[in-house]
Amino acid sequence: MKKRNTKKYLKRIIVTLLFSYFVYSTFINLDYRNHMKQSQEQNYQHLRTISAIGDNLAHRLVEFTQIPIEQEDEKKAELFDSWRVVSSESRSIYSYLSRMSTLHMEDEIDDWNLLQYSLFRVDMFIDGMTIKLLENRSYRISDEEKEKMDAVISVYCQQRGRKGVCRNRKAPGIYTGTYADYR
Numbered sequence: 001m002k003k004r005n006t007k008k009y010l011k012r013i014i015v016t017l018l019f020s021y022f023v024y025s026t027f028i029n030l031d032y033r034n035h036m037k038q039s040q041e042q043n044y045q046h047l048r049t050i051s052a053i054g055d056n057l058a059h060r061l062v063e064f065t066q067i068p069i070e071q072e073d074e075k076k077a078e079l080f081d082s083w084r085v086v087s088s089e090s091r092s093i094y095s096y097l098s099r100m101s102t103l104h105m106e107d108e109i110d111d112w113n114l115l116q117y118s119l120f121r122v123d124m125f126i127d128g129m130t131i132k133l134l135e136n137r138s139y140r141i142s143d144e145e146k147e148k149m150d151a152v153i154s155v156y157c158q159q160r161g162r163k164g165v166c167r168n169r170k171a172p173g174i175y176t177g178t179y180a181d182y183r
Contacts, residue, residue, distance in 0.1 A: 039104040043112070046096045050119070053096070054156030057089040061153050069140050079139045083130070090126040093119060122152050 064082040067075050097119055102112040125148060133139060141149070 036104040036106075039101055040106075043100050043102070043105065046100050050093050050096050051156075053089050053092050057086055057093070058153045058155075058157035060085040060089070061149055062157075064139075065141075065146060065149055065153075067139075072139055076139070083133065083139070086126060087130050090123050094123045097123075118155070122155055125152065 060082045064079060064086060067079055067082070072079065097116055100112070100116060102109050102116060105112045129141075129145065129149075
């Protein structure tokens with residue numbers, strides 16, 4: 001009789017443990033899926049913010065490049081203000097890029113890594129220009145640097161008006177919708 005009761009209790013314990021494991025695994029799986037969706041949504045939110053900040057950066061960079069170098073002494077304050085905004089917006093973009101996690105972007109992980117790398121390179125260029133401008137104590141730039149600045153402008157601004165100012169609020173090739181729209 002005792003042996004029979006032991007087998008009965010043992011079967012109940014095993015069934016209870018299996019059921020508990022199944023329920024626990026299901027909740028863990030659902031929690032992980034929720035975490036992935038939140039991570040993806042957060043990345044898209046960071047991308048929309050980067051797009052808006054990048055638009056302002058491009059606008060100020062256009063202003064900076066359009067000021068004639070011959071008038072550097074008279075317009076030094078304008079040059080300083082424009083470059084200060086460009087530099088600070090670049091730092092803001094860097095902070096949002098650093099918060100992005102491409103781990104949960106599923107099939108698009110390579111595209112997200114490339115985007116992140118490209119925008120880090122843009123930030124490195126702007127930092128390099130800041131150091132150069134501080135070392136030279138002059139806002140004179142070479143033709144090659146002007147071409148690179150135009151490339152930076154084109155990264156953040158798809159359409160430019162006659163004076164080079166962005167007309168739209170979205171960066172080219174960057175999807176700014178929500179994850180739900182993208183699915």
